[in-house]
Amino acid sequence: MTEHLPPPPATGCRATPVLKERGQREVFCGLTGIIWLHRKMQDAFFLVVGSRTCAHLLQSAAGVMIFAEPRFATAILEESDLAGLNDAHAELDRTVSELLARRPDIRQLFLVGSCPSEVIKLDLARAAERLTVEHAPRVRVLNYSGSGIETTFTQGEDACLAAMVPVLPETQADELLVVGALPDVVEDQMLGLLDAMGIGPVRLLPARHVDADTAVGPNTRFALVQPFLGDTHAALTRRGATHIPAPFPFGEEGTTAWLAAVARAFGVDAETFARVTEAPRARARKAIAQAAETLRAKSVFFFPDSQLEIPLARFLARECGMEPIEVGSPYIHDALHGPDLDLLPAGPAISEGQDVDKQLDRCRAAAPDLTVCGLGLANPLEAEGLSTKWAIELVFTPVHFYEQAGDLAALFARSLKRRAILQAATT
Amino acid sequence: MKLTVWTYEGPPHVGAIRVATAMKGLHYVLHAPQGDTYADLLFTMIERRDHRPPVTYTTFQARDLGSDTASLFRTACQDAYDRFEPEAIIVGASCTAELIQDDPGGLAETMGLPVPVIPLELPSYQRKEAFGADETFYRIVRALAQPCEKTARVSCNILGGTALGFRHRDDIAEITNLLYELGIEVNVCAPLGATPADIARMGAAHFNVLLYPETGETAARHLERAFDQPYTKTVPIGTNATRAFVEEVRALSGSTAPLDDRSLRQTWWTRSVDSTYLTGKRVFIFGDATHAMAMAKVARDEMGFEVAGLGCYNREFARPLRALAKEMGVEPLITDDYLEVERAIEAAQPEMILGTQMERHIGKRLGIPCAVISAPVHVQDFPARYSPVMGFEGANVLFDTLVHPLVMGLEEHLLHMFREDFEFHDAAGPSHHGGHAPKPVEAPATEEAPAATGEVVWLHDAERELKKIPFFVRGKARRNTETFAMGQGLTEISIDTLYEAKAHYAR
Numbered sequence: 001m002t003e004h005l006p007p008p009p010a011t012g013c014r015a016t017p018v019l020k021e022r023g024q025r026e027v028f029c030g031l032t033g034i035i036w037l038h039r040k041m042q043d044a045f046f047l048v049v050g051s052r053t054c055a056h057l058l059q060s061a062a063g064v065m066i067f068a069e070p071r072f073a074t075a076i077l078e079e080s081d082l083a084g085l086n087d088a089h090a091e092l093d094r095t096v097s098e099l100l101a102r103r104p105d106i107r108q109l110f111l112v113g114s115c116p117s118e119v120i121k122l123d124l125a126r127a128a129e130r131l132t133v134e135h136a137p138r139v140r141v142l143n144y145s146g147s148g149i150e151t152t153f154t155q156g157e158d159a160c161l162a163a164m165v166p167v168l169p170e171t172q173a174d175e176l177l178v179v180g181a182l183p184d185v186v187e188d189q190m191l192g193l194l195d196a197m198g199i200g201p202v203r204l205l206p207a208r209h210v211d212a213d214t215a216v217g218p219n220t221r222f223a224l225v226q227p228f229l230g231d232t233h234a235a236l237t238r239r240g241a242t243h244i245p246a247p248f249p250f251g252e253e254g255t256t257a258w259l260a261a262v263a264r265a266f267g268v269d270a271e272t273f274a275r276v277t278e279a280p281r282a283r284a285r286k287a288i289a290q291a292a293e294t295l296r297a298k299s300v301f302f303f304p305d306s307q308l309e310i311p312l313a314r315f316l317a318r319e320c321g322m323e324p325i326e327v328g329s330p331y332i333h334d335a336l337h338g339p340d341l342d343l344l345p346a347g348p349a350i351s352e353g354q355d356v357d358k359q360l361d362r363c364r365a366a367a368p369d370l371t372v373c374g375l376g377l378a379n380p381l382e383a384e385g386l387s388t389k390w391a392i393e394l395v396f397t398p399v400h401f402y403e404q405a406g407d408l409a410a411l412f413a414r415s416l417k418r419r420a421i422l423q424a425a426t427t
Numbered sequence: 428m429k430l431t432v433w434t435y436e437g438p439p440h441v442g443a444i445r446v447a448t449a450m451k452g453l454h455y456v457l458h459a460p461q462g463d464t465y466a467d468l469l470f471t472m473i474e475r476r477d478h479r480p481p482v483t484y485t486t487f488q489a490r491d492l493g494s495d496t497a498s499l500f501r502t503a504c505q506d507a508y509d510r511f512e513p514e515a516i517i518v519g520a521s522c523t524a525e526l527i528q529d530d531p532g533g534l535a536e537t538m539g540l541p542v543p544v545i546p547l548e549l550p551s552y553q554r555k556e557a558f559g560a561d562e563t564f565y566r567i568v569r570a571l572a573q574p575c576e577k578t579a580r581v582s583c584n585i586l587g588g589t590a591l592g593f594r595h596r597d598d599i600a601e602i603t604n605l606l607y608e609l610g611i612e613v614n615v616c617a618p619l620g621a622t623p624a625d626i627a628r629m630g631a632a633h634f635n636v637l638l639y640p641e642t643g644e645t646a647a648r649h650l651e652r653a654f655d656q657p658y659t660k661t662v663p664i665g666t667n668a669t670r671a672f673v674e675e676v677r678a679l680s681g682s683t684a685p686l687d688d689r690s691l692r693q694t695w696w697t698r699s700v701d702s703t704y705l706t707g708k709r710v711f712i713f714g715d716a717t718h719a720m721a722m723a724k725v726a727r728d729e730m731g732f733e734v735a736g737l738g739c740y741n742r743e744f745a746r747p748l749r750a751l752a753k754e755m756g757v758e759p760l761i762t763d764d765y766l767e768v769e770r771a772i773e774a775a776q777p778e779m780i781l782g783t784q785m786e787r788h789i790g791k792r793l794g795i796p797c798a799v800i801s802a803p804v805h806v807q808d809f810p811a812r813y814s815p816v817m818g819f820e821g822a823n824v825l826f827d828t829l830v831h832p833l834v835m836g837l838e839e840h841l842l843h844m845f846r847e848d849f850e851f852h853d854a855a856g857p858s859h860h861g862g863h864a865p866k867p868v869e870a871p872a873t874e875e876a877p878a879a880t881g882e883v884v885w886l887h888d889a890e891r892e893l894k895k896i897p898f899f900v901r902g903k904a905r906r907n908t909e910t911f912a913m914g915q916g917l918t919e920i921s922i923d924t925l926y927e928a929k930a931h932y933a934r
Contacts, residue, residue: 024503025486029462051522051551056437057465075428079552091428099430115460115523148462149489357510376467376479383477
């Protein structure tokens with residue numbers, strides 16, 4: 001059912017030895033996930049238990065969103081909280097009661113652990129249980145850690161979703177569960193495609209509201225739309241659900257392969273699949289072609305950031321004609337990243353973890369046409385003459401599935417186009 | 428525990444990074460968990476720096492905690508020295524590393540690095556960003572500044588400029604020029620632009636110019652004790668303060684050189700008849716104490732505004748701010764809780780707010796114009812153009828900054844004359860786009876605001892009459908009328924009550 005796709009490469013990257021590095025890491029911690037999760041889950045509040053640094057991080061990362069009455073905050077630990085731990089629990093109860101009184105619309109409260117709360121071993125799991133009892137049945141209190149010592153950037157979403165899995169209702173139904181937060185518009189497109197193939201009802205994790213009928217059980221089959229959901233994958237497997245392995249839905253090929261894996265699992269016939277996907281596939285190919293003109297035969301270097309790097313490198317290599325030099329990822333999970341590694345043509349170095357100064361040395365030596373990196377590195381590299389694409393935008397912008405495929409390619413093309421315009425004007 | 432959404436200041440180690448990034452040839456080794464590198468982007472993005480801040484983070488992870496984070500720190504420190512070969516190193520811990528008690532100072536000192544290693548003690552759970560910058564700069568000066576012969580010509584140091592400082596780049600250029608005109612050389616400007624070698628020869632200056640007390644005062648006091656260098660107490664923001672500053676500098680230096688103030692336009696601009704309508708405009712001022720106090724004086728004495736509120740977020744400078752607020756007859760507001768600031772602004776109903784990025788958003792929500800006068804600020808307040816706030820050019824910049832958000836004089840008159848004009852109405856906003864402007868969506872916050880003010884009921888006619896008053900004074904009129912009505916024991920407000928209150932409060 002995937003006859004339009006180019007054949008997979010003779011040798012993919014799955015067997016490529018991975019360069020594992022330790023050293024200074026230039027990455028966000030998992031707390032950052034709150035910034036998009038709180039928008040997705042409309043009745044949830046995220047209370048970070050941490051330090052002033054945590055509050056400052058959220059403020060710096062959230063930018064102007066901090067002014068839009070966000071449903072997240074930090075309970076800043078003070079000197080007195082560090083003195084005795086019993087005190088800290090009483091303080092937390094008081095803070096939560098205050099918060100819930102002020103925001104009666106909140107139905108799920110996440111106590112989010114940070115480095116300081118983990119290091120002093122503040123037992124947030126126990127606090128969550130206690131507070132759930134206290135505020136039942138209106139509010140469900142859960143906990144997870146977004147600390148930098150345990151999580152990198154998008155792993156915050158993984159930790160959050162994994163914390164929700166054990167409390168999902170049990171079901172015996174043979175249903176599809178799609179896992180990973182997507183922008184609403186993309187989620188609706190995906191549901192439209194699945195519905196047209198006769199797959200449904202589709203359950204979502206995270207759902208927009210706590211009352212949504214997301215359930216899990218031994219007959220549940222789940223597909224991931226984000227590559228950073230290793231712990232959630234494990235938690236769902238523990239509840240008996242079955243994973244549908246697939247490349248991630250980036251680009252026309254990725255989306256088709258993802259849909260094909262789901263369609264195969266649910267017995268959709270080839271004709272139906274072709275009928276549903278034909279038109280959007282053509283649109284996606286056309287949209288990508290425009291941006292790909294700028295990208296073809298250009299080299300690209302990925303610094304680790306979000307775990308999206310491998311599927312994105314696959315998209316850029318196969319659909320835009322780019323040549324990946326190094327693909328860095330904070331973590332590589334074989335069950336999740338394997339299908340994309342199979343499709344990524346052999347050639348690039350694959351690296352896991354980071355020693356940022358050494359990686360910068362490699363990047364400078366390779367002099368790539370485009371470097372995908374974080375905001376702490378982008379301007380310094382631009383000043384050195386390298387074109388960069390800042391990676392965070394790839395998490396905050398709708399980029400999945402067919403209708404966004406052109407936008408995704410354009411995000412990478414824009415840096416190169418801009419450089420060309422500015423150079424033309426000065427010469 | 429304190430519930431917080433917005434913080435005016437970061438943690439103290441961010442203050443230390445501001446000092447390290449301001450300097451050259453200095454490296455900061457920070458014991459911190461993975462994730463704390465977010466601070467880099469404040470410098471590369473907001474300030475648009477073209478290099479990475481000179482900071483090596485140990486970025487320890489959970490699996491390191493069981494083993495030996497101390498050796499991780501030593502490795503990072505050695506690697507940083509080998510790679511960057513700085514003239515001096517500062518070492519410290521972030522909030523999490525403070526809890527695991529590795530003592531970066533002690534560890535680094537035993538490594539035998541061939542450059543000075545300066546340990547920092549920054550209590551993360553008590554103090555904040557400005558303290559971190561002030562303390563770091565002081566520690567660097569104390570460790571590195573050497574006694575040396577005074578320069579032959581009169582010279583001074585400029586103290587307090589840091590990375591991520593509000594207009595520090597241009598203020599320093601402006602004041603440097605002013606000092607040159609007075610015949611005074613700048614010996615060292617620090618931390619901004621200085622190397623550790625420069626710090627070593629700070630003692631050669633005759634006196635110090637302290638531009639930013641928040642980040643330079645402790646060092647200034649130390650230099651006064653150690654090298655007998657007096658420092659200036661006036662911050663030259665506004666024309667009057669600049670002149671007072673010049674007098675102070677003359678007294679310290681003996682300079683009698685004339686000062687060219689032909690480029691100072693602010694004094695004539697404020698005297699020109701076009702500015703008459705500015706008289707008595709009620710402004711609410713909030714920011715760091717230095718900028719807030721200086722701006723309060725500019726607003727009152729140089730612009731002819733009425734100061735309707737004055738406050739700061741840094742408790743370290745609460746005392747002088749309280750004194751000034753008392754002198755101005757307003758209640759001082761010392762808080763780092765923006766909700767408290769919002770409540771105070773709502774109660775004061777000013778016609779303009781002078782504040783930080785946060786007050787800009789409060790102003791937007793309440794429909795009150797705002798100008799930014801203090802950190803914290805966003806990227807647009809690190810402008811490409813020359814825009815000091817100090818000295819004579821700074822006074823020019825301030826005049827423009829303070830006038831632009833206000834409705835222009837003629838426009839204000841026309842709004843009074845044609846209160847119900849079909850395209851010059853509230854929804855069009857205070858803008859030259861007039862009737863074609865997009866209709867702003869009424870924010871729920873402003874809907875709730877009047878309801879909170881009390882038990883007095885507005886009769887329909889009075890409410891309609893109130894709507895005819897231009898929006899930029901309506902809040903004040905509403906509040907005055909309600910206060911008046913309650914004072915009179917009234918439970919309802921009619922058109923008459925509205926106008927009686929207007930007469931009562933007439934100036």
